[in-house]
Amino acid sequence: MDTLRETRAAFGEWFSHVALRSPARLALLSFGLVIFLFTALLSLPAATSSGTRAPFIDALFTATSAVCVTGLVTVDTGTYWSAWGLTIIAVAIKVGGLGIMTLASLIGLAVSRRLGLTQRLLAAGEARATGLGDLRSLLRTVLIVSFSVEAVIAAILLPRYIMLDYGFLKSLGYSVFYGISAFNNAGFTPDPVGLYPYSKDFWILIPIGLGVFIGGLGYPVYLNLIRHWRRPRTWSLHTKLTLVTVSVLAVASAGLLAIFEWSNPNTLGDHNAAETAGNLFFQSINQRSGGFASFDIGEAREQTWLMEDVLMFIGGGSGSTAGGIRVTTLAVLLLAIWAEARGRRDMEAYGKRIGTEVLRGAVAITMIGIAIVIVGTGVFMAQTGIPLDRALYEVISAYATCGLSTGITQDLPDSAKTTLIVLMYVGRVGSMTIAAALALNKQRRVIRYPSERPIIG
Template sequence: MDRMRDVREAIGEWISHIALRSPARLALGTFGAVILLFSGLLSLPAATASGERAPFIDALFTATSAVCVTGLVTVDTGSYWSAWGLAIIALGIKVGGLGIMTLASLLGLAVSRRLGLTQRLLAAGEARASGLGDLRSLLRTVVVVSFSVEIVIALVLLPRFLTLDYGVGRSIGYSSFYAISAFNNAGFTPDPAGLYPYAADFWMLVPIGLGVLIGSLGYPVYLNMVRGWQRPRMWSLHTKLTLIMVGALMLVSAGFLAVFEWSNPDTLGAASTQETIGNIFFQSINQRSGGFASFDVGQARETTWLLEIVLMFIGGGSGSTAGGIRVTTLAVLLLAIVAEARGRRDMEAFGKRVGTEVLRGAVAITMIGVSVVVVGTAVFMAQTDITLDRALYETVSAFATCGLSTGITAGLPPEAKGTLIVLMYVGRVGSLTVAAALALNKQRRVIRYPSERPIIG
């Protein structure tokens, strides 16, 4: 007993040492370990409908896509995996949506009733808490919002599946799966045909779309809105920018999608006006991160692909289940452009000044994201004979953890699947987290060089 206690203490001290020295590396390692765990579970014969062991590359791809809440698949989710396999995928989505470090802190809080400094720092980084003092309230908000929204969505969808004669057990399983997948912006569907058969079924599309929208806002926004629901004017700048950017991008997306696809008979052109409008708004929510599709994206026009590539790269809110560079990053870049165009020294919004360090972070996140996508697309094209338009769409979807696809994922060679696995992993843990994990040390310079302004443009 004493020896076991000594081993546990030694392991705890080792983990604490790594966490304090490099929390980013610990987060990367933990996330990778969880992906491998779910890969092993999906490799079991009981996880497939045929009872045969799934190829490891497909099990690893599906596990990565689930834990990274992406939605890209190499095999049909509804027909290839068994009920046990679907349960594993749903659990992977839930774990990935909450965030590994956040989940670890929740478990630690439940056991010890208090959080250590290391756990607080790690969870604050994962959930984008504004400060350590907000962490306990933020974690409570994470649990309440995520489970409440998922339960409500499942209860709304359950009667619909019962009317389709799915049976009680299957209806409960499907409604729960869709609820978890929607709120966590995962895009997985347990139906073999996906959402295509429900393109005119608003009983299905509305709760799923609302779940994706709520999940893409971010836990800091929920916390701020819950605390100040009676005084919207007192909401934080982050909350205001997130809500404005999400609403604006939805309208822009819906407008361009209507222009590009209204007359396309292979997507929206053959539907009624009511169905078309409903699908446009449903797709405008999912284009940034949700990953659900009510029509065949592979049949859409290339202009629509370009629109979706841009929207996927932007993604959702910080600290949310969405991916991409995040809407507040785009907002800061736009504020910098406005300030420069007006000749102002500071970036300002809603009576607040945005510091230059925030702009540096936004530029860094954007440039790292662009670099990862460019390199990933080049590698992906070298591994396949796929054209640039489809290759760029697939790699951006993987990096932005969106999950939309033009239909090429299932036929990819193993090495191309590996490239998408890496992109999903990098996109979920965050570009800056990867950069911090690879950095050997930090340097604090006491001496600063004299400034000089180069000519720009």
């Protein structure tokens, strides 16, 4: 007993040391190990509906997509995998979603411990507001919110699937699967051909859409709202920027989608006004991070693809299971443009000043993301010969861990599937690694060079 206790204590000490000293390394290692574990499970014959062993590349692709909560697939999820295989995918999504939030929390705690005394005092107010300074509270919120929202979604969907004659056990399995997939912004569907048959069934679309919306906000926002939901004026700047930016993007994307697809008979053209409005709501949420689709994206117009390229690249809220550069990054860039246009020295929002170091981080994350997408698209096109519009769409969807697809992933060569696997892994783990590196690599220099302004524009 004493030996076991000493072993547990030693492991705990080692884990704390690695997590707080090098959270980026922990993210890379843990996600890699979890992906290969679920790849092994999906490679078992019992995981497929045919009882034969899945090809390694398809098992690896599905495991990576599930753990990184992306939603891209090379085989039809509802028909190819057995009930055991769907259970493995659901568990992988849940583990991946909780892992993302836990690692984000550790990064926040590691950053706070690396700050000097003066910086800690300055950051104390924001840490209390966002909850990142209290790891135990944040992790408790992670578990409570995730399981609660998933349970509510499953409870709403269960009677609908029973009414559709799926049987109780299958209805329960589908409902729980959608609850996990929606909240974690994974985009996996246990139904054959996905949600296309339910494009006019709001009983199914609305709870899934709301689950995606809530899951894409981020746990710092939940914790802040839970603590101060009666006093909006006391909400943190992060919470306000997230809610406002997400809302504006949802409304704007719904309006543009209506313009592009209202008359398209292959997408929304055969829907009445109420059905079209419901699908616009559903898609406006999923275009940034959810990955669910109520119509065939491959039949959408190229203007819609271009708009969704931008939305997927932006992604969801910081500290959420959504991918992309995150909505607060976009907000900071827009505030910088607004401040520069008005000739103001500082970026300001809601009575708060945003430091230039935040802007530098936002620019760095955005430019690194653009570079990865450009290189990835070039490699992907060389491997497949697919036109730029479709290739760019799939690459951004993989890197931003969104999961929307024009329907080409099932016919890709193994080399192109490998490229998307790398992009999903880099998009999920890379964003946390970059954020940790930027935050933990702060250096104070005593000597500063004289300043000079080059000509811009």
